[in-house]
Amino acid sequence: MIKNIAIVGGTHGNEFTGIYLIKKLEAELAIDNLDITYLLANPKAYQAVKRYIDRDLNRSFKQSDLNNPELTGYENLRAKEINQQLGPKGNAKTDFIIDLHTSTAPMGINLVITKADPFHLKLADYVKSRLEGVTITWEEIEDHHFLMSVAERNILVEIGATPQGVLRQDVFDKTQQTVLEILEFINSYNQDSLPESSKELEVYKYFSVAYLPQNEKGEITGMIHQNIQDRDFQTLRKGEPIFKLFTGEEIVYQGDECTISFINEAAYYDEKKAFSMSKKELLKL
Numbered sequence: 265m266i267k268n269i270a271i272v273g274g275t276h277g278n279e280f281t282g283i284y285l286i287k288k289l290e291a292e293l294a295i296d297n298l299d300i301t302y303l304l305a306n307p308k309a310y311q312a313v314k315r316y317i318d319r320d321l322n323r324s325f326k327q328s329d330l331n332n333p334e335l336t337g338y339e340n341l342r343a344k345e346i347n348q349q350l351g352p353k354g355n356a357k358t359d360f361i362i363d364l365h366t367s368t369a370p371m372g373i374n375l376v377i378t379k380a381d382p383f384h385l386k387l388a389d390y391v392k393s394r395l396e397g398v399t400i401t402w403e404e405i406e407d408h409h410f411l412m413s414v415a416e417r418n419i420l421v422e423i424g425a426t427p428q429g430v431l432r433q434d435v436f437d438k439t440q441q442t443v444l445e446i447l448e449f450i451n452s453y454n455q456d457s458l459p460e461s462s463k464e465l466e467v468y469k470y471f472s473v474a475y476l477p478q479n480e481k482g483e484i485t486g487m488i489h490q491n492i493q494d495r496d497f498q499t500l501r502k503g504e505p506i507f508k509l510f511t512g513e514e515i516v517y518q519g520d521e522c523t524i525s526f527i528n529e530a531a532y533y534d535e536k537k538a539f540s541m542s543k544k545e546l547l548k549l
Contacts, residue, residue, distance in 0.1 A: 277309025282364025367424030372397035376420035468542035
């Protein structure tokens with residue numbers, strides 16, 4: 265039985281969709297037999313219209329970091345507060361966390377799961393069967409750093425494209441629709457009345473990241489090639505141009521065929537990341 269649910273917005277302070285959606289849902293939404301907590305995760309970053317103040321809050325929830333008294337930056341302290349409020353991790357009072365995010369890349373409706381167990385696969389399949397343009401990515405780490413990992417069951421909703429610090433109605437509406445479908449799934453799950461699932465589910469499992477071209481000083485020397493711009497969740501093949509240097513030279517992809525996403529994501533320029541790489545897998549339900 266899933267009863268205590270947290271819907272989280274503003275884990276990244278410049279992703280406004282989740283921040284304003286939790287305000288709307290808190291004012292309007294009431295579901296019998298579900299206790300829903302609404303959490304603005306990073307209020308200081310929201311006020312500053314920044315992704316984070318000291319470090320990425322969504323990389324701050326490893327158990328070792330939560331237990332480390334020497335980590336005293338704003339996001340580390342905030343992570344510990346959230347862990348106490350929703351957790352503690354490993355024995356959480358919260359049964360399920362929905363963490364709301366947006367991307368500057370055209371990701372469509374991207375659901376991120378960290379476990380490929382029957383519950384999470386059926387949840388992802390349920391939402392995908394009801395909404396258009398849904399992709400599922402699988403990011404499994406033994407001791408996960410995501411905020412949602414505080415709860416045993418969780419899902420991250422990532423929708424784009426939208427600029428940072430901006431509200432777009434289409435993205436807002438898609439996020440709301442996705443949240444409502446997730447809550448419908450939980451209601452049906454609790455009542456043991458889920459519809460029959462698909463036989464298998466297509467997921468993308470991340471394996472690497474490509475970085476923007478740089479010189480020996482770490483300065484960017486080129487940009488994403490127009491050949492791959494906006495090709496999120498499409499196939500990248502060996503020999504395709506991926507970067508255009510400021511000198512005019514083109515850099516081509518030399519690796520194995522893969523799927524790319526988060527292409528030219530604004531939030532990743534601080535780490536000079538160009539795009540993420542994943543492999544498509546079909547998982548049995």
